[in-house]
Amino acid sequence: ETGVTQSPTHLIKTRGQQVTLRCSSQSGHNTVSWYQQALGQGPQFIFQYYREEENGRGNFPPRFSGLQFPNYSSELNVNALELDDSALYLCASSFGNQPQHFGDGTRLSIL
Amino acid sequence: SQQGEEDPQALSIQEGENATMNCSYKTSINNLQWYRQNSGRGLVHLILIRSNEREKHSGRLRVTLDTSKKSSSLLITASRAADTASYFCATAAYNTDKLIFGTGTRLQVFP
Numbered sequence: 001e002t003g004v005t006q007s008p009t010h011l012i013k014t015r016g017q018q019v020t021l022r023c024s025s026q027s028g029h030n031t032v033s034w035y036q037q038a039l040g041q042g043p044q045f046i047f048q049y050y051r052e053e054e055n056g057r058g059n060f061p062p063r064f065s066g067l068q069f070p071n072y073s074s075e076l077n078v079n080a081l082e083l084d085d086s087a088l089y090l091c092a093s094s095f096g097n098q099p100q101h102f103g104d105g106t107r108l109s110i111l
Numbered sequence: 112s113q114q115g116e117e118d119p120q121a122l123s124i125q126e127g128e129n130a131t132m133n134c135s136y137k138t139s140i141n142n143l144q145w146y147r148q149n150s151g152r153g154l155v156h157l158i159l160i161r162s163n164e165r166e167k168h169s170g171r172l173r174v175t176l177d178t179s180k181k182s183s184s185l186l187i188t189a190s191r192a193a194d195t196a197s198y199f200c201a202t203a204a205y206n207t208d209k210l211i212f213g214t215g216t217r218l219q220v221f222p
Binding site for chain 2: 044058100107
C-alpha cells in the first residue's frame with residue numbers, strides 16, 4: 001500500500017507570497033490533518049479535513065486554508081507569507097479512530 | 112500551543128542501555144500516543160494507550176499512563192543506534208482525533 005506522500009519536499013518563498021502544499025493520503029484513508037512544526041518544537045495542529053469538509057481547526061489565522069478532493073488528497077494554502085511561517089509542514093492521513101500516518105513533510109523557508 | 116512537555120529534552124545513552132522518557136499533559140484525554148521522528152523526516156506511530164489502560168507493551172517498548180497525574184512514560188529497552196531519533200507524545204481529547212504534541216525528547220544512542 002502507498003503511504004502518505006507530500007510535495008514539494010522543499011520550498012523557498014519570500015514574505016508576502018502565497019504557497020500551496022500538496023498531500024496524497026494513504027490508500028483507504030479518508031481523513032487528512034495538517035500540522036506545522038517549527039524547528040526544535042513539536043507539531044502543531046492546523047486543521048483537519050474529512051470527506052472534503054473542514055473538521056476542526058487549530059489556532060491559525062484565516063490565511064491558512066485548505067482543500068480536500070474526492071480522492072481524499074489535500075492541499076494547504078498559505079497567503080501573505082510571514083517569516084514565522086518557516087517550518088516543516090506535515091500531512092497525516094487516517095481512517096476512523098486508527099492512528100494517523102504521516103508523510104515526510106514539506107520544508108518551507110521564507111526569506 | 113503545546114499540550115505539555117516531555118523530559119528530559121535530550122538523552123544520550125550507550126547501546127544496550129534502557130531509555131526512559133516522560134510526558135506530561137494538561138487536559139483530559141481519550142488516548143495518548145507516542146511517535147518517533149528521525150531527523151528531517153515525518154513521524155512514525157509507535158504505540159497508543161487508551162485512557163482506561165495503565166500499561167502497554169510493543170516489542171522493546173513499554174508505555175505507562177497515569178491519568179491522575181496526567182503523565183506517561185515511554186521505556187525503550189536494550190536500545191540500538193537505530194533508535195536515535197526524537198520522540199513525541201501526543202494526546203487526543205474525547206470525540207476528536209486532533210493530536211496535541213509535546214515538545215519532544217531527543218534520544219542519542221551511541222554504538
